[in-house]
Amino acid sequence: MILRRDPTKALQVGFLVVLAIATAQVAWWITDQRALARGEQDRVVALYESDASAVTAFVELWNADGRVPAVEQGALSDVLARLPHLAFDPAVGVASVRADAIEELAADVASRLNRYAWEGGFFLLVLLLGMAVLTRAIRDDAQLRRRQQNFIAAVSHEFKSPLASMRLSGETLATRSTEPDSRRLGERLVEDADRLLRMVDNLLDTARIDDGRINLRPEPIVLREVVDGVAAGHAARASREGIAIRADVPLVAVDADPLVIESVLRNLLDNAVKACIAGDGRQISIEAHGDGPDVVIDISDDGIGFAPRDAAMIFEKFYRSGEAGTNPMPGTGLGLYVVRRLAEISDARVVASSEGPGKGATVTVIWPAARP
Known part of the structure; x- marks a missing residue:
């Protein structure tokens, strides 16, 4: 099984999805504002017509008994002055909504809709340009990283x-x-x-x-054989430094690619040896036991340790325990990163724990057990 991933393409697809959602949102916003503006225009026109009906009823009441009840003779003029959107025909005594008032309402609605369209279009243009710039920068960065990886x-x-x-x-x-x-x-x-x-x-x-070029060929692997081989490879160096490696691994099998599980255990044991050397440790233990569908592997040391808050950070690329102090661990800071990534693509999990600097550490790998 070959696992490939292209973060640049994934981000491009993500940007396209965001752009599509933003376009739909702007379109819905413009449509909603159009409906709102039309509804407001109809409401104002209805109020204008209601005003015209009220003035007409007022004049009819005046004509009925020859006077305006409870108001002075200039009341009609005052009412019409306060309602400039109405036109009054004294010949027939009827008030109506002025045509230019309705045209002003329509023009105001059109102006608002035009402004909404321009603002929405400008927003989409800025969003599109921003995404284009980000995509270009991400693509250039990915190409640079790829060239660096090829060089390395x-x-x-x-x-x-x-x-x-x-x-x-x-x-x-x-x-x-x-x-x-x-x-x-x-x-x-x-x-x-x-x-x-x-x-x-x-x-x-x-x-x-x-680069996503990992070719996995999982098969049942007897864990003890891999642990013994990895421990033997570190025995001479550990012995010279006064470090004892103890392995207590039962006959359990894991479902793993042979090269991957060997690389994971080799890096973990190498990291434990380095931690002991940096922290004057003397003991490394490798233990394992079955846990349902998984096999739990614990590699512990009494070396340099780390702050509990750094438990997740130690698996980051180029991170080295103790680098903020005066006695950093030797190495490139890639070993535990490789462990984490190989575990992830193998459907395994890896966690680390420590009580603090100088108190040792334990790295636990939870690997799928081989099917019987």
Whole structure:
């Protein structure tokens, strides 16, 4: 199974969705304002007509008994002066709504709708331009990141061959030399070459993960065999630093890609060794047990530890425990990031806990168990 992801395309699709929603919202807003303006125009016209009917009824009452009840003779003129939207025909004694008053209402409604249309269009234009600029910036950033990843991958590949040759030379020196000093130098050369090869592997894994080029081939894996192999690979270095590695793993199987589970455990154990070296720790334990459909793996150390609030941050790319202080852990800060990302794409989970700096740490991996 090959997992690929293109964050640039995802953001572009997201921007298109937002633009479509914004366009629909503006269209609905303009339609709603048009209906509101039309309704307001009809309401005002109805009020005008009501005023005209009232004035006409007033005049009819006046004509009926020859006087205006309870008002002076100039009352009609005062009423008409207060209602400029009405026209009065003294010949027939009827008041009506002036045509130019209705035209003014229609013109005001048209002006409002035109303003709404321009404002909505301008809003959509600004939104579209902003999204275009953001899309261009994101695309350029993605291209730059891709070139950087390709460069790192190319350089890392170039490193592997000379490092492998250096390791082979160290093994030869360590196994064939009769001088103790030469053997120690050979063993140190092998360890340093292994450390650099692990760093190169992490760089390559990071590039593949970020580019979505991870080819997963899950199969049932006996966890104890992987743990024993990874622990054996770190035994010499741990022993030289006075660190004891204890493994208590039952015969349980996980559903995992062999290379992925090995990389996860190798990085976690390497991180535990570094934490012990940085924090004068002496013990590393690897324990596992079944938990329903999962297998829980705990890797604990009594090393440098970290603040509890940093429990999620330690899995971020390039983060190193203790870097805010005076004794940061060695390394590139990619190991735990690779662990988290490999666990995520394998449907596993990884969490870390610590009681505080100098009190050690435990990293827990919850991996799907192999189906019987």
